[in-house]
Amino acid sequence: MFRTEKEQVRILNKLKKIEGQVRGIQHMLEQDRYCIDILIQVQAARAALTNVGLTILEDHAKGCVVNAVQRGDAASIDELIDAAKKFIR
Secondary structure (H helix, E strand, O other): OOOOHHHHHHHHHHHHHHHHHHHHHHHHHHOOOOHHHHHHHHHHHHHHHHHHHHHHHHHHHHHHHHHHHHOOOOHHHHHHHHHHHHHHO
8 A cells, every 4th residue: 555644534535525425315315305316416426436446546556556566566567457447347
């Protein structure tokens, strides 16, 4: 892990915000809110999660993979590609 404490806090704060968004969606369902409004909030939460995933993937590429390649571990590139493929599904 090569995330600074500041980066870690930033990602955790984003996840807490997403958690709040999901709770908000639950409340919308309980209140029988309009379907389209709920779908808009679902998409917003999904986009926020994607953003967090991309941030972690970028951190991994710039930190873990770079260090592994410098140590001669080229297999980390394949691992990164596999992770990216799974992430975009």
